[in-house]
Amino acid sequence: MNGIQVDINHLKKGEVSLGTSIMAVTFDGGVILGADSRTTTGAYIANRVTDKLTRIDDKIWCCRSGSAADTQAVADIVQYHLELYTSQYGTPSIETAAAVFKTLTYENKDALSAGIIVAGYDDKKKKGEVYSIPLGGSVHKQKYAIAGSGSAFIYGYCDKNYRENMNKEETVEFVKHSLSQAIKWDGSSGGVIRLVILTESGVERLIFYPDEYENL
Amino acid sequence: MAGLSFDNYQRNAFLASKTHSNLPKATSTGTTIVGVKFHNGVVIAADTRSTQGPIVADKNCAKLHRISPRIWCAGAGTAADTEAVTQLIGSNVELHSLYAKRQPRVVTALQMLKQHLFKYQGHIGAYLIVAGTDPTGAHLFSVQAHGSTDVGFYLSLGSGSLAAMAVLESNWKEDLSKEEAIKLASDAIQAGIWNDLGSGSNVDLCVMETGKDAEYLRNYITPNVREAKQKSYKFERGTTAVLKEKIIDICEVEEEQVLVV
Amino acid sequence: MKSCSGKTVPPPPLPLEHPSAMSQPIEHQFNPYSDNGGTILGIAGEDFAVLAGDTRHTTDYSINSRSESKVFDVGDGIVISANGFAADSTALVKRFRNSLKWYHFNENEKRLSLSAAARNIQHLLYGKRFFPYYVHTIIAGLDEEGKGAVYSFDPVGSYEREQCRAGGAAASLIMPFLDNQVNFKNQYVPGTGEKRPITYLSVEEVVKLVRDSFTSATERHIHVGDGLEILIVTKDGVRREYHELKRD
Numbered sequence: 001m002n003g004i005q006v007d008i009n010h011l012k013k014g015e016v017s018l019g020t021s022i023m024a025v026t027f028d029g030g031v032i033l034g035a036d037s038r039t040t041t042g043a044y045i046a047n048r049v050t051d052k053l054t055r056i057d058d059k060i061w062c063c064r065s066g067s068a069a070d071t072q073a074v075a076d077i078v079q080y081h082l083e084l085y086t087s088q089y090g091t092p093s094i095e096t097a098a099a100v101f102k103t104l105t106y107e108n109k110d111a112l113s114a115g116i117i118v119a120g121y122d123d124k125k126k127k128g129e130v131y132s133i134p135l136g137g138s139v140h141k142q143k144y145a146i147a148g149s150g151s152a153f154i155y156g157y158c159d160k161n162y163r164e165n166m167n168k169e170e171t172v173e174f175v176k177h178s179l180s181q182a183i184k185w186d187g188s189s190g191g192v193i194r195l196v197i198l199t200e201s202g203v204e205r206l207i208f209y210p211d212e213y214e215n216l
Numbered sequence: 217m218a219g220l221s222f223d224n225y226q227r228n229a230f231l232a233s234k235t236h237s238n239l240p241k242a243t244s245t246g247t248t249i250v251g252v253k254f255h256n257g258v259v260i261a262a263d264t265r266s267t268q269g270p271i272v273a274d275k276n277c278a279k280l281h282r283i284s285p286r287i288w289c290a291g292a293g294t295a296a297d298t299e300a301v302t303q304l305i306g307s308n309v310e311l312h313s314l315y316a317k318r319q320p321r322v323v324t325a326l327q328m329l330k331q332h333l334f335k336y337q338g339h340i341g342a343y344l345i346v347a348g349t350d351p352t353g354a355h356l357f358s359v360q361a362h363g364s365t366d367v368g369f370y371l372s373l374g375s376g377s378l379a380a381m382a383v384l385e386s387n388w389k390e391d392l393s394k395e396e397a398i399k400l401a402s403d404a405i406q407a408g409i410w411n412d413l414g415s416g417s418n419v420d421l422c423v424m425e426t427g428k429d430a431e432y433l434r435n436y437i438t439p440n441v442r443e444a445k446q447k448s449y450k451f452e453r454g455t456t457a458v459l460k461e462k463i464i465d466i467c468e469v470e471e472e473q474v475l476v477v
Numbered sequence: 478m479k480s481c482s483g484k485t486v487p488p489p490p491l492p493l494e495h496p497s498a499m500s501q502p503i504e505h506q507f508n509p510y511s512d513n514g515g516t517i518l519g520i521a522g523e524d525f526a527v528l529a530g531d532t533r534h535t536t537d538y539s540i541n542s543r544s545e546s547k548v549f550d551v552g553d554g555i556v557i558s559a560n561g562f563a564a565d566s567t568a569l570v571k572r573f574r575n576s577l578k579w580y581h582f583n584e585n586e587k588r589l590s591l592s593a594a595a596r597n598i599q600h601l602l603y604g605k606r607f608f609p610y611y612v613h614t615i616i617a618g619l620d621e622e623g624k625g626a627v628y629s630f631d632p633v634g635s636y637e638r639e640q641c642r643a644g645g646a647a648a649s650l651i652m653p654f655l656d657n658q659v660n661f662k663n664q665y666v667p668g669t670g671e672k673r674p675i676t677y678l679s680v681e682e683v684v685k686l687v688r689d690s691f692t693s694a695t696e697r698h699i700h701v702g703d704g705l706e707i708l709i710v711t712k713d714g715v716r717r718e719y720h721e722l723k724r725d
Binding site: 246265267270271272275375409410411412413414415416417439440442443445446447449451452453454455456457 | 535646667668673682697723724725
Binding site: 069 | 327330331333334337338360362363364365366367368378
């Protein structure tokens with residue numbers, strides 16, 4: 001371990017970072033992605049209404065954490081690859097999308113700081129799926145995933161309160177409560193809570209303002 | 217090879233470590249720039265001070281750049297980079313619109329900018345507010361040197377961005393009129409001019425309304441005109457010493473008398 | 478800091494180690510100094526002297542105050558300004574005022590001469606030779622013969638009596654202008670090849686030069702501006718003039 005080591009956590013000087021609270025949760029009829037909306041450069045909030053939930057395909061979305069530039073570039077490239085894939089093979093699976101993300105982050109781990117959660121609704125399997133791809137480029141299929149600096153504060157909460165086969169409303173509440181706590185205790189997270197709900201019937205976007213989530 | 221040449225990078229780094237001489241530094245536009253959307257358009261504005269360290273290099277430089285007739289951007293960061301990257305993307309946007317037989321779009325310029333900047337990993341020190349109108353409507357974005365982008369109804373960038381954002385956060389409201397947006401943008405720039413030492417002099421402005429030509433208002437406000445000097449410093453002719461005089465014949469001159477009959 | 482050879486000591490060579498700071502300890506140290514900008518200017522005339530300073534107080538790119546005086550009338554026809562690190566400036570002027578008070582107490586209210594004040598300030602500055610007051614100090618007044626006098630000091634107390642001196646942020650911008658306009662450097666009498674002879678300037682003329690120096694420095698230096706305070710010392714006492722400067 002003392003020989004070659006790469007500093008994967010390092011942000012370049014003056015770089016914009018998503019010191020973030022993000023999560024994605026599978027439920028009965030699909031999957032919900034959630035994120036705070038704060039982007040920082042040092043102590044300054046460069047954007048307080050950031051959208052960290054990014055579309056890769058109609059029903060494959062991702063939550064971005066780490067460097068804003070790196071994660072945007074990676075998401076753009078994955079979107080491009082999946083467009084080509086679609087034209088040849090049809091709609092890609094969530095696993096395929098996660099694999100493309102993995103290849104990019106794993107092969108370029110020395111240059112990227114990107115922690116991504118890929119989540120989507122598979123119309124063939126009729127279910128939601130979540131893949132967590134942390135800094136080194138490994139892939140972890142999970143029932144739910146949390147990531148970003150704020151996630152450290154909600155491991156216990158999520159572990160205690162997540163239940164399999166929740167309905168949509170229960171899951172929305174779970175994500176809202178979890179992110180509310182993450183934002184409360186993490187100084188690098190804040191702003192509004194954004195949600196994307198992926199189900200059989202399509203895509204639904206929700207937004208919650210501080211007044212609504214602060215005193216849950 | 218295409219792209220920028222990094223041939224001298226190692227040599228300069230070596231020279232900088234070996235000698236104690238100060239290598240020349242690029243002029244940075246310690247700047248205030250803002251962008252504000254209004255009901256059927258968008259306005260961007262900038263101050264006009266350019267600095268080299270604590271010295272004012274240019275009292276009235278132009279930080280508003282044209283990418284296409286209806287897409288403009290305001291630049292902060294390294295002056296040369298904002299200028300070069302804006303011209304490069306401007307050219308490519310024009311070629312692209314000719315090829316596609318379509319009006320250039322703001323998102324096209326934005327995507328080209330972010331991909332170019334990401335490729336150079338922040339070494340191209342361009343921080344831009346990109347705005348404009350296209351068949352899709354009015355748009356306002358910002359791009360950072362590392363290649364990240366943001367969307368917003370009001371944005372500010374540069375060393376004076378905190379002063380400007382203070383004004384934007386306290387006075388912005390939904391559905392501004394064109395006149396209100398112009399007032400808000402220029403007030404935000406003035407906050408930078410007065411309170412940020414990296415910004416100063418005048419306010420430049422560009423208004424882009426959907427379906428109309430962009431209006432570039434150079435020196436829209438000039439609140440920093442210098443007062444008259446106390447004294448004239450005109451020197452009497454001959455005050456400067458002539459130390460040496462030398463006349464060089466650059467051609468042979470032949471003289472002859474011509475008799476007029 | 479001035480040095481006799483005119484050459485500054487080069488910093489030690491960089492250690493030849495791996496350039497990256499990764500996995501090697503980073504030493505943090507408190508930096509007791511900061512630069513609060515501003516600029517000062519003193520000019521001596523035949524029977525008067527002026528000491529002027531702007532009233533902007535800064536750190537980095539921020540303005541802390543637009544109206545912070547830094548030229549002081551300490552009595553006995555002596556005006557003083559120490560420009561650079563403002564906290565040290567305040568401390569030095571306070572110590573000099575105290576020194577002057579004790580001088581009056583011990584010496585039966587005797588008036589302190591400007592030359593003696595200068596020597597006293599040298600000791601105040603050199604007393605902190607290894608933790609210096611980070612300031613460029615200028616004092617102005619009248620000498621024992623009633624002639625205008627300006628003394629300027631480096632941070633550790635080396636000093637000199639001069640006809641004129643600019644100090645602080647924009648010193649390098651103003652000093653060449655003063656050389657040309659006060660001491661007529663690089664000026665010749667037309668047609669003769671003779672250097673333009675030095676003559677005393679009137680107080681009105683000197684104030685004009687001071688005002689033009691500061692408006693020009695304000696144009697080109699970001700740490701100069703807001704207000705200009707001029708203290709004028711004559712045999713009748715100390716007079717104050719104030720003029721607005723640009724605030725951008």
